[in-house]
Amino acid sequence: MTDTTLAQLSNLAVYSAMAVLTLAMTAYALYLARLAPARDATVEAPERELVAAGPGADTVGSDAGTPDAGTPQAPAPPRAPAREDEPVGARKAAGVGWTLTLLGTLLVVAGVALRAAEVHRWPLGNMYEFALVGSMFTLLAYVGWALRRDLRWLGLFVVGPVLLVLGAAITVWYTDASELMPSLRSVWLAIHVTVATMSVAVFTIGAALGGLYLVQQRMEGGGGPRSFMARLPEARALERLAYAAHVVAFPMWTFTVIAGAIWARQAWGSYWNWDPKEVWSFVIWVVYAAYLHARATTGWSRSNAVWIALGGFACIIVNFAVVNVYFVGQHSYSGL
Numbered sequence: 001m002t003d004t005t006l007a008q009l010s011n012l013a014v015y016s017a018m019a020v021l022t023l024a025m026t027a028y029a030l031y032l033a034r035l036a037p038a039r040d041a042t043v044e045a046p047e048r049e050l051v052a053a054g055p056g057a058d059t060v061g062s063d064a065g066t067p068d069a070g071t072p073q074a075p076a077p078p079r080a081p082a083r084e085d086e087p088v089g090a091r092k093a094a095g096v097g098w099t100l101t102l103l104g105t106l107l108v109v110a111g112v113a114l115r116a117a118e119v120h121r122w123p124l125g126n127m128y129e130f131a132l133v134g135s136m137f138t139l140l141a142y143v144g145w146a147l148r149r150d151l152r153w154l155g156l157f158v159v160g161p162v163l164l165v166l167g168a169a170i171t172v173w174y175t176d177a178s179e180l181m182p183s184l185r186s187v188w189l190a191i192h193v194t195v196a197t198m199s200v201a202v203f204t205i206g207a208a209l210g211g212l213y214l215v216q217q218r219m220e221g222g223g224g225p226r227s228f229m230a231r232l233p234e235a236r237a238l239e240r241l242a243y244a245a246h247v248v249a250f251p252m253w254t255f256t257v258i259a260g261a262i263w264a265r266q267a268w269g270s271y272w273n274w275d276p277k278e279v280w281s282f283v284i285w286v287v288y289a290a291y292l293h294a295r296a297t298t299g300w301s302r303s304n305a306v307w308i309a310l311g312g313f314a315c316i317i318v319n320f321a322v323v324n325v326y327f328v329g330q331h332s333y334s335g336l
Contacts, residue, residue: 003118003177011115011170015329017107018166020100021159026227027097028156034090035153035231092150101155105139108166119177125195127324131169133194135162137201145205153232157208164319191257194284199252200316203288206245207313210306213238217303239302243295246309257285275322280319287312 002017030240086094114132116123123129142158145151180189217235232238260281261271291312 001117006114006118007177009131010111010118013107013111013114014166014170017104017111018163018170020107021104021163021166024097024104024154025159025163027093027100028159030093031090031097031152031212032156032228032231034087034093044051044260061308062191067325070329075127092156098146100160101139102143104159105136105143108132108136108139115177122190122194124189124197125178125180126175127173127320130164130171130197131173132195134197134200134204136197138162138165139204140202141198141201143235154205157212161204161208186263186266186268188259192259192263195252195259196256199249200320202245202249202252203313203316206242206249207310209242209245210309210313211236213242214303214310218317226256229321239306240308242306244252246291250292252312253285255287258284261266276323277319280315280323284312284319287315 112123115129115132119125119129124133139159139162142151142154144156212229212232213235216229216232216238219229220235233241260278264273264278265271287308291308292293292307294300295302
């Protein structure tokens with residue numbers, strides 16, 4: 001099979017993945033939309049029971065005898081309905097979205113494998129390949145996590161960004177197969193850049209969770225209608241999930257910075273050269289370190305800590321989409 005044929009098959013796999021993931025995103029949106037009836041029922045039923053019981057009624061779960069008996073309590077934020085309480089339409093939409101996500105992930109993996117066969121190396125030599133592999137790792141991270149817990153509600157917010165990256169990769173950042181620069185011909189390409197791509201994938205999921213947490217917190221505080229966000233987990237659960245994602249991604253990014261310094265010593269004779277890419281990689285590390293420190297520090301609200309984490313993800317975007325293209329340095333490997 002010729003390299004031209006492999007390139008055509010790789011592009012076909014990417015385009016097919018985009019079509020499948022678009023359908024998956026639509027199915028996840030329908031899933032969230034159809035959760036509304038069950039969600040409303042779980043919230044309104046306890047209120048009707050309290051009204052019907054009246055004063056003095058002996059009901060199960062009464063507050064009599066507790067320290068706060070007789071004190072008006074704020075209604076608890078609604079939680080996602082249990083799997084058995086979901087409407088049939090919502091459950092079917094989620095199943096379709098999950099199946100299409102698996103298929104789309106396989107197609108992206110195929111696109112990466114065919115690109116690797118085409119270029120005869122690890123496919124991380126330019127922005128197109130980095131975006132393609134990053135999309136693959138993001139989908140694999142989501143699928144792997146979703147196999148351990150119910151994350152169907154998160155599918156829309158993971159598949160959507162992946163689609164944007166794939167669209168930009170195939171239209172704006174696409175680069176034909178080419179030889180690597182001499183400094184990139186090293187085993188560290190597969191080590192350093194692969195771990196960097198994996199960490200960015202997990203940071204992407206963490207950023208999605210962090211953004212949802214900030215919106216959910218505002219809704220729970222009376223900052224707006226909860227017609228949509230009420231279908232997602234409560235704010236505290238979202239924040240814990242975001243923190244868990246960042247706890248996984250930060251050590252990988254730490255390894256990325258250290259491995260990059262070791263590779264720089266071999267390639268350029270110095271561990272640190274104040275290259276724009278090196279500087280921004282360190283900035284990203286500092287911002288995420290500040291997030292983890294703020295998250296563990298008494299006196300810092302979790303919402304302020306999450307804002308720092310989102311700032312770190314903004315630095316990742318600048319590092320990839322701006323520094324790679326517009327800054328000239330030893331890491332000028334965008335291929336554009």
